[in-house]
Amino acid sequence: MVTKINLTEDIIVAVSKLIDDSMSNRRDPSHSDLEFQIKKYGLEQGDPKAQGQTVGKAKRVRYVLNWALEFNIDSGEKLLVALLNLVRGVGGFRKGSSNYVGEEEIINLQQILKNSGYYLDDTGNIGHLILDNITEFEMEEALWNYVRRAKKGQEDAALLTGTSKDLLEAVAAHVLVKLWGTYPQTVNFPTLLGQAFVALGLKTSLEEIDQANPVKKAKIKMETSLYQLGCSINLLRNKTGTGHGRPFVPEIPHEDARLAIEGMAIISEYLLNKMSLHHFL
Template identity: 45%
Template sequence: MSNMPVTDTIAHALMQLVDDSNNAGAYREPSHADIEFHVNLAGLAQYDPKQQGQLIGKAKRVRAVLYTTMDSNQAAASRFATGLLAKVRACGGFREASPNFVGREAIENAKAAFDMEGFVLADDGSLSPKVLTSLRGIELTDALAAYARRAQKGADDAALIAGTGKDLIEATAAHVLETLQGHYPTSSNFQALLGMAFIALELAVPEIPEQPGEPPVKALERGLFLSALGVNRVRNKQGTGHGRPWLPTLSDEETRAAIEIVGTVSAYLLAKLARRERRGSRN
């Protein structure tokens, strides 16, 4: 599983998976040497306190590496976390009969942490993105919000819904209409679908002219709409689901901006949907 999300909660969960300090003095793999191997494989040796001469336990070592890098170098932090999880799984960390079993509480905590980010951690330690097409209601809202948070941080794979090739904004717009109106037109193009979602949420779109005395935020909403259309135009429609999901002519900074816009627009729509639902529950 590549592109594992790394957040505060996930870093803490992974730290628990390697922590044997409360194991009644019994040693448990992975070893410090195993951790060092995956740190170096991810190119993060300079952030490893043990390799800088500090005496430190395995859990604190993992936490230090992840907390130092998850914001500045999410891709490398993800590579390290992915390798570490694979090692825990390979040495029997998820098998109760194994001497390296990490414990049910640590596994359940890790499951909950990944669930919050739109991923499923199975009992055997395998990790996969949630199949969002199987979710409905608040579960889908939460999963889309997790993708949006990751896209806002520049996570390339978060901009497309895993396994479907569907744009995150498109999926969010469809969810908005499904929630508020009970259905959405499956044959509509991206612009039409997004426009219907904006209007359903009472947001401004460029096709509706500015009204006298309207709040300044309406200009922001029109800008978000146009930005979403721009992002859709630079999508690699032939490459969704496999390979680079953006046109090869885009520079790294342009790609990152596009991903972050996907996250921002999706997060805004979901926040407005949540407000509508809260308002409806009070009436």
């Protein structure tokens, strides 16, 4: 069951579009419904109405979620799910209902959520998208979304929703599929990551460093360090379960886990950028 949704600017805009501001044909949920949910998740500080401002419902939702994006992302992500449940509960996803939000708004939100690793059906039910079953372009968009979240140290970005792969493993596999047409599904992680590095012309060892000039030596050291860091992070992986929950073994302190997640993001971003450049060579 989905208890929270990635809080991003495009999702905030799309969700706020489900909340009506019309004065002629008013739709539920009401301001009081919104206020209950905002207070439930402790986000009153970001609520313009709580600050004495008069705003419409859509703008109110957008303000609260944008505030949460900066100051309380966990509660904001939970509020997103609550808002979708609220809209569904008043008939917002049912054609013919006086509270129906509109086909265009639903399709737009479905596409945006899909890029973040979720599916939203036409009745408003949300679930985890199986990333292995989406198109190559959609996969790349989803991976970039996870990278952006992992760069902020967000733990749920380390393990990809709907798959047993972690972020770096999925990026390495995607690089090989993009450049070689396939990837070996039975090899261990160091081999998979190493093959991705090789496919991109990156070094995984210092074998050639003696023959290199100073700049090349520094580059080889940087690339091999990233490879070793990726392998070290993978050793900390919590291999139990199906890819949900805490991504690292329980004895890893929080600050070490955060460093590992941000390390995943740095390496993944580097590989994805190198892959993009590779297409132009």
